[in-house]
Amino acid sequence: MSTIDVNARRAPALGGFNLTMLAIEFRRVLRNRRAVIFTLIMPVLLYLVIGTNSTYANDREGSGNVSAYILISMAAYGAVLASTSGGAMVAVERALGWSRQLRLTPLAPVAYITVKSLVALLLGLGSVVAVNIAGAISGKPDMPLHVWIAAAVIAWAGSIVFGAFGLFMGYLLPSENVMQVLGPVLAGLAAIGGLWFPIKDGTVLGHISSVTPIYGLANLARWPLYGGAPHLAWVVNLVFWLVVFVAGAAWRMSKDTARV
Amino acid sequence: MTISAADERGRGGAAARHPGAAIRLAGVTKDFGSVHAVRGIDLTIQPGEVVAFLGPNGAGKTTTIDMMLGLSRPTSGEVSVLGLEPREAIARGLVSAVMQTGGLLKDITVRETVAYTASLFADTRGVDEVLADAGIAGIADRKVAKCSGGEQQRLRFAMALLSDPALLLLDEPTTGMDVEGRRTFWSAIRADAARGRTVLFATHYLEEADQYADRIVLVSQGRIVADGTGAEIKALASGRTVRATLPGADADALSRIPGVDAVELRGDAVIVHTKDSDGLARHLLTSTSARDLEITAKGIEEAFLSLTSNETSNEGARA
Missing domain, CATH: 3.30.70.980 (YebC, transcriptional regulation domain)
Incomplete structure (x- = not known):
């Protein structure tokens, strides 16, 4: 290294995005037993407790039954929980000074956000699949296969909103235990967003519900069960909160040069 | 500890005339709201120099290093590293920095940490080679959380040296190290510098700056108040x-x-x-x-305090 030729050095392709890093990030997520239990097992348990109760599970609901309705809701809840915790990992990384360390490498912020989004989506996918497998094994949900698939895909894809939410909160909350704060917050948002129990449109509660972040995702995920056209309000709600959370995360990220 | 190229050292306005410099700051200031953290720094550092950035806490050392790393932008003035914008120099793996504390994920292994970091650069040395050089090959499969403070510091250096940087920036590098650790650390750094790597380290220990740097840049209240060899700085303090x-x-x-x-x-x-x-x-x-x-x-530490503690005594330092 006696002489270093500045011009012989290159910057990495794709802003530093690469599969080695992605593989290590995936491994980190899977090694985090608490997160796995939280995001995979909890929604499954909730479904099994609430969604298989024979006093109402077989009542008709849309083109399926109540058990199917609850299955979709819990899959959406699981995806929300998982994506949020995937995004919120950034809080831990900031607290450890890892975000700053990464700023001393060629890794571009957009490549980092891409990796974090993929991690959030992977976690969300795991959760949706787990709840749906539990549902299939229980034999209680009844809905056409295309409804089953469409609902699962919408719950999963829509949960990207909460990957952004987790990222935003991860930058906002300087806590290593950010999910212990966000867990109850998400449970509350899920309740008011209509994921735990149906909330009638047009009521006071319905109006409040319709502006909260889970409302759009909850209704869109259940939409295949009822068919027809999706309400514009659902789509607007989902897009609005996606924009808010992405903008919030980007804003905090741009301010973030904190050292430990 | 002597330096032969004393006359070539950029001081003050001479900074702009050194295109081949490892670091060049020209008229750099940095404000945080109404706080003037850096109030006008001109500094040129030549390739292969080992320079101590000496000053009390709050002198603006870290703020200045952050600007050299492209972590923040100067309010006014220019910063270039190896003739490039700081972020461009980092993107090409030409600049590394080692942090005082933190900067490590606890839930992955030592090897994964090095592999992760290596994967972000276009060209790096081999992961196993770097682990061996840093003396941490034996703990490669250990979780970072289970490593001692010294082992973590070695890991940070392994990461910093992965890309074979031309410039190494160290912020209070030996905080928490014992005497033996410091000695080993500095002999490794000096060996690297002898092969052409430029090293700038921030410290508030005059002793350390005097022992290990070719050149000491004394900063106080966001300005350079003295710039010279250890002997020159000590003479100021007599x-x-x-x-x-x-x-x-x-x-x-x-x-x-x-x-x-x-x-x-x-x-x-x-x-x-x-x-x-x-x-x-x-x-x-x-x-x-x-x-x-x-x-x-006047003890050397006291002299250092008098040089850096208030504006009026700065006059003496420039003499």
């Missing part, structure tokens, strides 16, 4: 403090006495920093009504 009770002392008259660097009045007490304490004492006792005279040797 002298004694004379203290006496002298009601109605004439500070101007005292400051004109040969050898006097600074005069301070505190009520009836007068405190004078001087290179010629004998001459001053003779003057005070024979020509004035001074009493309770005390002479104390």
Whole structure:
């Protein structure tokens, strides 16, 4: 290294995005037993407790039954929980000074956000699949296969909103235990967003519900069960909160040069 | 510890004339709201130099290093690293920095940490080679959380050296190391510098700056107050403090006495920093009504404090 030729050095392709890093990030997520239990097992348990109760599970609901309705809701809840915790990992990384360390490498912020989004989506996918497998094994949900698939895909894809939410909160909350704060917050948002129990449109509660972040995702995920056209309000709600959370995360990220 | 190229060192406005410099700062300032963290720094560092950035906490050292790393932008002035924008130099793996604490994920292994970091660069040395060089090949499969402080510090260095950087920036690098650890660390750094790597380290230990740097840049309140070899800086710091009770002392008259660097009045007490304490004492006792005279040797740490603690004593440092 006696002489270093500045011009012989290159910057990495794709802003530093690469599969080695992605593989290590995936491994980190899977090694985090608490997160796995939280995001995979909890929604499954909730479904099994609430969604298989024979006093109402077989009542008709849309083109399926109540058990199917609850299955979709819990899959959406699981995806929300998982994506949020995937995004919120950034809080831990900031607290450890890892975000700053990464700023001393060629890794571009957009490549980092891409990796974090993929991690959030992977976690969300795991959760949706787990709840749906539990549902299939229980034999209680009844809905056409295309409804089953469409609902699962919408719950999963829509949960990207909460990957952004987790990222935003991860930058906002300087806590290593950010999910212990966000867990109850998400449970509350899920309740008011209509994921735990149906909330009638047009009521006071319905109006409040319709502006909260889970409302759009909850209704869109259940939409295949009822068919027809999706309400514009659902789509607007989902897009609005996606924009808010992405903008919030980007804003905090741009301010973030904190050292430990 | 000598430096032959003393005359080539950029000082003040000379900075702009060194295109091949490892670091070049020209008129750099940085404000945080109404706080002026850096108030105008001109600095040129040549390839292969080992430079200490010495100053008390809050002097602006870290803010300046952050600008060299492209972590923040100067409010005014220009920063270039190896002739490039700082972020571009980092993107090409030409600049590395080692942080004081933190900067490591606890839930992955030592090897994964190095592999992760290596994957972000276009060209790096081999992961196993770097692990071996840093003396952490034996703990490669250990979780970072289970590594001792010393092992974590070795890991940070392994990460910093992965891309074979031309410039290494170290912020308080030996904080928490024992004496033996410091010695080993610095002999490795000096060996690298001998092969052409430029090293800039921030420290608030004058001792460390004096022992291991070719050149000391003394910063205080966002400005460079002195720049020279360890011997030069220590010479600035030589002298004694004379203290006496002298009601109605004439500070101007005292400051004109040969050898006097600074005069301070505190009520009836007068405190004078001087290179010629004998001459001053003779003057005070024979020509004035001074009493309770005390002479104390200015320790190097105290001298350092006097150089960096307030604006008025900076005059002495520039002399």
